[in-house]
Amino acid sequence: xxxxxxxELARLARWPTAWVLCGTWLLLNLLFGYLxxxxxxxxxxxxxxxxxxxxxxxxLAQMMPENAPVTMVQGMPMFGGALVLILGxxxxxxxxxxxxxKTVFTTGPRRLVAIGGTLGALGIVLAGLxxxxxxxxxxxxxxxxxxxxxxxxxxxxxxxxxxxGAALLICGMWLAAGVLLGTLARGPALAVGLGLVWSxxxxxxxxxxxxxxxPLERLTDVLPGTAAGSLVGALGALPQSDPNGTPGVxxxxxxxxxxxxxxxxxxxxxxxxxxxxxxxxxxx
Amino acid sequence: MSDDIVVTHHLxxxxxxxxxxxxxxxxxxxxxxxxxxxxxxxxxTTTLRLLLGLVRPTSGGATVxxxxxxxxxxxxxxxxxxxxxxxxxxLSGRENLRVLARYAGLDRVAxxxxxxxxxxxxxxxxxxxxxxxxxxxxxGVAAALLGESDLLVLDEPTNGLDPAGMADMRxxxxxxxxxxxxxxxxxxxxxxxxxICDRVGVISAGRLLTENTVADLRGQESLLVxxxxxxxxxxxxxxxxxxxxxxxxxxxxxLSAGAERAAxxxxxxxxxxxxxxxxxxxxxxxxxxxxxMTEVS
Numbered sequence: 001x002x003x004x005x006x007x008e009l010a011r012l013a014r015w016p017t018a019w020v021l022c023g024t025w026l027l028l029n030l031l032f033g034y035l036x037x038x039x040x041x042x043x044x045x046x047x048x049x050x051x052x053x054x055x056x057x058x059x060l061a062q063m064m065p066e067n068a069p070v071t072m073v074q075g076m077p078m079f080g081g082a083l084v085l086i087l088g089x090x091x092x093x094x095x096x097x098x099x100x101x102k103t104v105f106t107t108g109p110r111r112l113v114a115i116g117g118t119l120g121a122l123g124i125v126l127a128g129l130x131x132x133x134x135x136x137x138x139x140x141x142x143x144x145x146x147x148x149x150x151x152x153x154x155x156x157x158x159x160x161x162x163x164x165g166a167a168l169l170i171c172g173m174w175l176a177a178g179v180l181l182g183t184l185a186r187g188p189a190l191a192v193g194l195g196l197v198w199s200x201x202x203x204x205x206x207x208x209x210x211x212x213x214x215p216l217e218r219l220t221d222v223l224p225g226t227a228a229g230s231l232v233g234a235l236g237a238l239p240q241s242d243p244n245g246t247p248g249v250x251x252x253x254x255x256x257x258x259x260x261x262x263x264x265x266x267x268x269x270x271x272x273x274x275x276x277x278x279x280x281x282x283x284x
Numbered sequence: 285m286s287d288d289i290v291v292t293h294h295l296x297x298x299x300x301x302x303x304x305x306x307x308x309x310x311x312x313x314x315x316x317x318x319x320x321x322x323x324x325x326x327x328x329t330t331t332l333r334l335l336l337g338l339v340r341p342t343s344g345g346a347t348v349x350x351x352x353x354x355x356x357x358x359x360x361x362x363x364x365x366x367x368x369x370x371x372x373x374x375l376s377g378r379e380n381l382r383v384l385a386r387y388a389g390l391d392r393v394a395x396x397x398x399x400x401x402x403x404x405x406x407x408x409x410x411x412x413x414x415x416x417x418x419x420x421x422x423x424g425v426a427a428a429l430l431g432e433s434d435l436l437v438l439d440e441p442t443n444g445l446d447p448a449g450m451a452d453m454r455x456x457x458x459x460x461x462x463x464x465x466x467x468x469x470x471x472x473x474x475x476x477x478x479x480i481c482d483r484v485g486v487i488s489a490g491r492l493l494t495e496n497t498v499a500d501l502r503g504q505e506s507l508l509v510x511x512x513x514x515x516x517x518x519x520x521x522x523x524x525x526x527x528x529x530x531x532x533x534x535x536x537x538x539l540s541a542g543a544e545r546a547a548x549x550x551x552x553x554x555x556x557x558x559x560x561x562x563x564x565x566x567x568x569x570x571x572x573x574x575x576x577m578t579e580v581s
Contacts, residue, residue, distance in 0.1 A: 007386035011372055014379065099370020103427060106336050106364040108388045110356055117387075281339035 004109055004117020005124070012121055017090055022129050025083045029133055032079075032246075033071045034063055034140040058244045065141040066153040067236075069163025072130075072137045074237040076167060077228035078200065078248030081174035084126065085195040088178025091122055092273075093188035096284050105282055115277040119179065119270060126175055130167045134160075166235055169262045170228040174199070176269035177224065183273045186284065199225060221252055224265050231258035286350060287314045289435050289466045290335060294344035297330055304330040306490035307344065312435075312468050317461045319481030319498075320470040321574060327490040328470040329367050332439050335468075336364055349434055360388075363433040365441060369424025373413035377404055377423045380412055381430065390431050398426040401456065417444030425453070429460075436460055439470045454480050478502075478570040488578045501573045507546060509537040509553075510562040517558045524552050538566070 012018050041059045062071055092115075095101040104114050138154075145152045155163070177199075181191035203225040210217040220226060229239075229248045234255025238245040253261070290312035297305040305327045312318040322328045333339045335346055337354010351358035371380040381395040399405045402422040407415070415423065421444045428436055438457070442450045457480050461467050471477050477484060478498055485495040494501070511517035514537070521530045521539055529540035539549070543565040553560050 003386055003389050007383050010386060011375060011379075011383045014375055015372075016374060098372060099368065100372055101370075102338060102366060103370040103384065104387055105338060105354075106359060106362070106366065107384050107427075107430075108356060108359045114387065281333075283333070283339065 001113055001116055001120070004113050005120040006117075008118045008121035009124060012091065012125055017094075018087060018125065021083050021087045022125070025080055025129065026133060026136060028079055028083075029072070029075055030136060030140055032075055033137060034144065037063055038144055055244060058238075060144075060148065060150070062238075062244070063141055063144045064150060064153065065138055065145055066155050068134065068137045068141045069155050069159045070232075070235050070237050071141070072134050072163055073167045073170065073232045073235060074246040074249055076170045076174075076248075077225060077232055077250075081170060081225070081228060081248075082196055082199050084129075084171045084175040085178035085181075085199060086192050087125075088122060088175040088180075089182040089185075089191035089195055090178075090188040091118065091182065092179045093182030093185055093191045096182075096186040097188065099284060102282050102284065111278050112274055115274060119176075119273070122175055122179070123172065126171055127168065130164060130171065133167070134164060162235060166231050169259065169266070170231060173224060173228065173262045173266045173269070176266050176273070180269045180273045180276075183276045222261060224262075226250060226252050227258045227261035227265065231255060231262060234258060288312070289314050290318075290346065290348050290468060292331075292335070292344065292346040295331065295334055295341055295346055296343045297327075297334060297339060298342040303490050305334065305341075308487065308490075308492045309344075310485045310492055310495055312466060313483070314466055315461065315464060316482040317457060317467040317469060317480055319477035319484035320468060320487065321472065321474065321477055321484050321570075322470075322487035323472060323578060326487045328472075328487055329439055331487070332364075332366050332437055332468070332470055336362070336366060336437065338366070361434045362437060363428035363430065363435070364437040364439075365421075365424040365428045366437065366439045368440075368443070369420045369427070371412045371420070371423060371427075374411060376409050376411055377415065377419075377426075378408040380423065381427060384427055385430060388431055394430055398429045401429050402426040403452065418446060418449050421445060422449070422453075425456070434465060436465055436467045438467065440472070441469065442471070442473060442476060450476065474569070474571040474574055484570070486574060486577050493577045498570060502568050502570060503573075505542050505565050505567045507539040507541050507543070507549070508533075508562070508564055508566040509539060509549070509560070510535070511537070511553060512559045512561065516556060517553055517560075520552050520556045520558060521549060524549055536562075 037059050041056050061067060105111055142152060178191065178195055181195050182188060185191040203223050206216065207220045210220045225248065229250035230253045232249045233239050233251040237249045239249045239251050240247050288311050292308055292310050294307040294309055295305055296307050308331055320328050330339065334341055335348055335353050346353050348358040349361050378395060378399065381398060382392065385395050399408050402425050404419065404422050404426060407419060412423065421441065425438065425441055428438060442453050445453055454476060457467055457469065469481060481498055483497050484501065486493045509517060509521065518530055518537055521537055525539055525541055531538050546563055550560055550563055
């Protein structure tokens, strides 16, 4: 298995698409987590990217180092998740288009070992991305605290662990969803399209009509996006409904339930990928 | 260990209503170059995919080096290029092979040796997507040559190669076979197969039509004689070889005899005042045999 992980890491490390996606996430995280909020705070009109009525004091508090673990994860239920979903879908799906799965599967490792290597390598990439994101967030928040002459209070170890764990679970779930879609579609384009439509459109539409249809409400409570948003909400991020809130963040279900749901989705997506890979014919 | 490297029993693969492979039973023996012939869509590639475990049979079975197709025990001793090379376009040829070597637990020395074998060392640092079709094909063969395998499965390895590249590939395949490896070669280029294969299997519409040595398929060599007057030539040839071994074909004589009888016949014809315009050995080409078989089927 380790040979497969090393092989996949070697090729992912040289893949421009992976760097573009990770770079995009880091940039968006800084823009929406700090830069736009800071500009909004400095303009002192409560406008910019915040809802009307947003409190500048809350805005500033969200950008302090103490709050970095929560700020890091608040963008993950939506665009962070969407980006890692794309990464998972193209990492797996492209292999069918290029014919590299066929080449790898005839090289020697069992299919499950080969796909396990890819999942392991993607997990390592994700862990690295989360750590780098947190590091950049700490730097940005420190810079803002110094610029605004605020006392610098670093987050406690439990909060850091919670934030990193939540980030890994949320992004891991979306990454695994992308991997499953890439495997199902045996190509990147359809997988990415379906994944984005689901994560950015369908879940929101379902939530929109759930108020009209009672049974649908129970369904929307257990959707992947709801679970991801609820976990971030449970960590203390303000929900979308709050003027200072973040899109995708919700308090629909409790933190523990969200963790269980996300874990279940992650496991289901990984098992689904493994089963499909092991059983299906490789014809491309 | 058995001398039968690949054995299939009524191997069948059905896609919906279409039988891609229909009860194929073939045997590839140790150390031979086995040519798998058939027109496009005959089922060659599907059969090779079945032997590599990429697709599963609908019925029937096979063993590769004594193991089930696609099992790690079999694949660790098989090198394969199936239906064109599949590589990461953003990596160089060398990096692609290194990724595969990591999967197979091989070192960089094996990568350089494989690049050297297909004469791709000079362009190994270039990205795969910048390669010509022929270079991509050679990299695919290099991937198949990685490590020390007992069986090399090559699906149309000369696709996209120029004439010099095709000749190089033929030499490479013969050298691989001479080193003791068994080669299973799928191709629709019959001249290529005739030159390098020891035995062939002919497949059409999913069914194996025959399996034999190239020499047996082409049949016994004959001599073609053009001479004047032809009746006198026919009489002389009949005296020398026996009348049952002489026949007229398109204003010439076809004699059931090998090239070693040509000098004797020429002398007899000249002594009988027959003007010999042409005398040459003639055998059916594999192409002629192939068309006869596939047209009949």
